[in-house]
Amino acid sequence: xxxxxxxxxxxxxxxxxxxxxxxxxxxxxxxxxxxxxxxxxxxxxxxxxxxxxxxxxxxxxxxxxxxxxxxxxxxxxxxxxxxxxxxxxxxxxxxxxxxxxxxxxxxxxxxxxxxxxxxxxxxxxxxxxxxxxxxxxxxxxxxxxxxxxxxxxxxxxxxxxxxxxxxxxxxxxxxx
Amino acid sequence: xxxxxxxxxxxxxxxxxxxxxxxxxxxxxxxxxxxxxxxxxxxxxxxxxxxxxxxxxxxxxxxxxxxxxxxxxxxxxxxxxxxxxxxxxxxxxxxxxxxxxxxxxxxxxxxxxxxxxxxxxxxxxxxxxxxxxxxxxxxxxxxxxxxxxxxxxxxxxxxxxxxxxxxxxxxxxxxxxxxxxxxxxxxxxxxxxxxxxxxxxxxxxxxxxxxxxxxxxxxxxxxxxxxxxxxxxxxxxxxxxxxxxxxxxxxxxxxxxxxxxxxxxxxxxxxxxxxxxxxxxxxxxxxxxxxx
Numbered sequence: 224x225x226x227x228x229x230x231x232x233x234x235x236x237x238x239x240x241x242x243x244x245x246x247x248x249x250x251x252x253x254x255x256x257x258x259x260x261x262x263x264x265x266x267x268x269x270x271x272x273x274x275x276x277x278x279x280x281x282x283x284x285x286x287x288x289x290x291x292x293x294x295x296x297x298x299x300x301x302x303x304x305x306x307x308x309x310x311x312x313x314x315x316x317x318x319x320x321x322x323x324x325x326x327x328x329x330x331x332x333x334x335x336x337x338x339x340x341x342x343x344x345x346x347x348x349x350x351x352x353x354x355x356x357x358x359x360x361x362x363x364x365x366x367x368x369x370x371x372x373x374x375x376x377x378x379x380x381x382x383x384x385x386x387x388x389x390x391x392x393x394x395x396x397x398x399x
Numbered sequence: 400x401x402x403x404x405x406x407x408x409x410x411x412x413x414x415x416x417x418x419x420x421x422x423x424x425x426x427x428x429x430x431x432x433x434x435x436x437x438x439x440x441x442x443x444x445x446x447x448x449x450x451x452x453x454x455x456x457x458x459x460x461x462x463x464x465x466x467x468x469x470x471x472x473x474x475x476x477x478x479x480x481x482x483x484x485x486x487x488x489x490x491x492x493x494x495x496x497x498x499x500x501x502x503x504x505x506x507x508x509x510x511x512x513x514x515x516x517x518x519x520x521x522x523x524x525x526x527x528x529x530x531x532x533x534x535x536x537x538x539x540x541x542x543x544x545x546x547x548x549x550x551x552x553x554x555x556x557x558x559x560x561x562x563x564x565x566x567x568x569x570x571x572x573x574x575x576x577x578x579x580x581x582x583x584x585x586x587x588x589x590x591x592x593x594x595x596x597x598x599x600x601x602x603x604x605x606x607x608x609x610x611x612x613x614x615x616x617x618x619x620x621x622x623x624x625x626x627x628x629x630x631x632x633x634x635x636x637x638x639x640x641x642x643x644x645x646x647x648x649x650x651x652x653x654x655x656x657x658x659x660x661x662x663x664x665x666x667x668x669x670x671x672x673x674x675x676x677x678x679x680x681x682x683x684x685x686x687x688x689x690x691x
Contacts (some may be wrong), residue, residue, distance in 0.1 A: 349613035
């Protein structure tokens with residue numbers, strides 16, 4: 224009898240532990256997703272500020288900067304990927320436009336923007352790597368046995384990764 | 400200069416031999432006087448006292464010779480490699496400075512010497528040797544265990560961060576978590592980097608995951624692996640208070656010289672290698688460091 228009780232207790236402890244591990248990983252994943260949110264918002268703010276400053280400088284060409292990137296709270300990773308792609312595109316357009324204005328390119332304002340953008344990109348890169356690391360841990364847990372059984376019962380599915388900026392950059396074609 | 404140092408070494412050796420011989424002769428006479436009284440315990444005590452006295456004399460003479468070697472040879476070697484050099488061969492980091500770093504656990508005894516503060520390619524750094532010992536008392540016996548012996552380096556970083564990040568080379572029976580029960584460190588989470596080879600060798604703990612990935616770029620991970628490959632000892636890296644702290648437990652004093660060693664080509668070359676190691680670490684982290 225005592226052995227049966229011990230076995231039941233072991234199973235209960237195991238179930239609770241597995242459940243908690245999956246929930247813990249999911250919470251960490253959500254946390255790291257919010258890190259991408261913050262980094263994207265920061266990059267968005269810097270780029271839109273730069274866009275406004277450049278608009279004032281190149282009034283007759285400002286129509287090429289009319290594209291508006293939308294960010295909203297609670298975006299999925301797929302939407303974040305899309306928004307980041309749009310921000311990349313805006314960044315590339317701004318750089319290409321500034322190239323034809325040497326005065327603007329050499330100005331302190333533009334150099335400050337460049338430094339701010341590099342910093343934002345480094346933070347975004349860090350947030351992306353942190354999220355992907357947590358997504359890898361979560362996916363590993365729910366795709367391998369016995370985690371897969373619990374994941375099915377808890378209706379958890381494989382999480383998308385946040386695409387790397389460099390691979391997206393290569394896909395973007397800048398044309399005016 | 401090396402000739403001058405060699406003369407000093409010979410003089411110190413002679414001094415040591417004479418003092419040791421004096422101690423032994425006095426002990427021998429005392430033994431002869433008391434031998435017919437059958438005091439075997441007193442004889443043993445005397446032998447032990449002799450060993451202690453000779454060891455103390457050796458340590459004091461060795462320290463004098465070591466300091467002379469460092470002032471004459473080592474300082475010159477260092478000044479050729481680094482700018483704005485400031486050295487203090489008798490002192491090092493304070494216990495509090497090492498405690499604040501949270502990289503090395505402190506025990507009962509702490510020693511530090513060979514402090515070096517200088518610049519390499521405009522990057523300021525500070526380093527010194529540290530030695531941490533634990534005095535273990537069990538019943539009648541007392542054992543002194545060395546917990547850390549090696550060098551400690553501090554370099555300011557360019558990137559700003561508020562969190563605590565510790566990268567520790569994995570060791571048997573050590574989970575790598577630097578946070579003890581009563582630690583004043585914030586809650587640390589264990590992180591997995593994307594480099595599997597790195598994860599096998601090191602444990603990463605951080606109070607903020609994004610900050611950890613911000614500082615530990617893939618290039619930096621490669622540099623950490625390179626530093627680890629250069630040293631035989633256990634390597635620990637900490638990102639704290641805007642600086643990079645590096646501790647290498649190599650179980651040796653880096654610029655030590657014994658009274659029986661000449662300051663010859665071989666010894667100078669050995670210490671030159673140690674200087675190159677320090678340079679190597681700073682070169683590795685150069686891009687991430689603050690130029691002043």
